[in-house]
Amino acid sequence: MNYESPKWGRGALDVEVIDDGAAVRRRRRNLILGVAIVVVAIIVAMVVLGVGKKSSKTAQAAAAAAQSGGKTGPAPRVTVIVPGRQAIAKTISATGTIAARRDMPVGIAGEGGMVVKVMVEPGQWVGAGQELAVIERSVQSQQAQQQGAQIEVARADARLAQANLDRAQALVSRGFISKADLDTKRATRDAANARVRLAQAQLGETRARIGRLSVRAPAAGLVLARNVEAGQVVSSGSGPLFRIAQGGQMEVQAKLSDSDLVNVRPGLPATVNPTGTPIEIAGAVWQVSPLVDANSRQGIARVSVPYQAALRPGGFATVTLTAGSANVPLLPQSAVLSDDKGSFVYIVGPDNRVQRHPVTIGQVGDRGVSVIEGLSGVERVVVSAGAFLNVNDKIIPVRDATPR
Structure with missing residues (x-):
């Protein structure tokens, strides 16, 4: 199939x-x-x-x-100083007004009149009794001449009265004049002599008034001000025509707080620096005000200084008073910092970490800043790197070997 x-x-x-x-x-x-x-x-x-x-x-x-305080890397090397304690002069600084130690106002002592001549200028030195200005005196001179003539008349009357008395005394013994007549002549003689003395006193008064028309320096010193010119009519109510600093001595009226004033006494050395100049003038306190102004809480210490051209009354000056000394730590200015909480320094602890330390500073000078409270002097204080450090920063401290 x-x-x-x-x-x-x-x-x-x-x-x-x-x-x-x-x-x-x-x-x-x-x-x-x-x-x-x-x-x-x-x-x-x-x-x-x-x-x-x-x-x-x-x-x-x-x-x-x-x-490490927020920083990385190796610890920085920072210079530190152990300040110790040093004898520092305790100073008090203040400002004040320059003035004449003895400011003498010179005015008219008499009835015054028209000024015919001014003899001096401000800034000129004058001697005691030196003529400063002359006031017109023609009327007073005529009065003096008149009174001089009256003296001569009074003397002539006195001589005549004396002669009459002498003749009367010679005739009394002969009986020609009574003793009452002799007493009358003696009284006439005495009255004539009194009129002579009165005329002389009046002349002396007039001459004194004439003398007061010459404005004279009451003491030797420096002319500070001239307030009169020739042709001006002056009188005893015209006020001072001149101001003179006696002997040229000056002073500074330093204003001090009541807490500083208690440390000031007469004889305390001082240094005066006129404002606007580099000049420093040595002086001394010669008077301390017994009063303190209730509003400003300040008193005045008057510091005497010798004359110098830079001392112009009415100007200002800085005064530094030396009031003893104290043993305190002394730091470079770069070591002291400040903020809204006050002054402070950075110190280095045993673990080489930075710590903030508040301080109270005293005077500041060329040598440094004195610390009157907050340090004992044995601490290690950061010298100049404080602005770059923070609290608890770890550092490598390097001791400052600079001699201080």
Whole structure:
């Protein structure tokens, strides 16, 4: 019997055709995909491990930075000083007004009149009794001449009375003149002599008035002001015509707080610096005010200084008083810092960490800043790097060997 099998038949060849190349390609894709997945997994694992290590290192660095005050790297080298204690002169500074120590106003002592001549200018030195100005005196001069003539008349009368008395005394013994007439002539003689003395006194008064028309210096000194000119009519109510500094002596009236005034006494040395000049003049306190102004709480210490051209009454000057000394730490100005909380310094503790320390400063001078409270002198104080440091910063202190 003849038949066709579906597997080997003609039609079977059209139903199932096996392609070996496609299967190979599919297996290759699967293999590549698997390798890629493994590679990606490895990369992800490596990334995760790397981030973990980095985070650990970052955490360690942050902890170290926190311990070192937020700074990394080696501790900085910072210069420090142990100030000790030194004898520092205690000074008091103040400002004051320059004035004459003895300011003498000179005016008219008499009835006055018209000024005919002024003899001096401000800034001129004069002697005691020197004529400063002359007032017109023609009327007084005529009065003096009249009184001089009256003296002569009175003297003539006195001489005549004396002659009459002498003749009468010679005739008494002969009985020609009674004793009563003699007494009358004696009284006439005495009255004539009295009129002479009266005329002389009147002339002396007139001459004294004439003398008071010359304005004279009551003492030697420096003319500070001239308030009169020739042709001006002056009288005793015209006020001072001149002002004279007796002996040219000057003073500075320094204003001090009541707390400073208690440390000031007469004889205390002082240095005066007139404002606007580099001059420093040595002086001394000669008087301390017994009163303190109730409003300003200030008193006045009067500092005597010798005359110099830079001392002009009415100007200002700075006064530095030396009131003893004190043993206190002395620091460079760069070591003392300040903020809204006050003055402070940085000191280095036993662990070489920086600590803030408040201080109270005293006087500031060329030698440095004295610390009157806050330091004992044995601390290690940061000299000049304070602006770059923070509290608890760890440093390497380097001792300043500069002699101070």
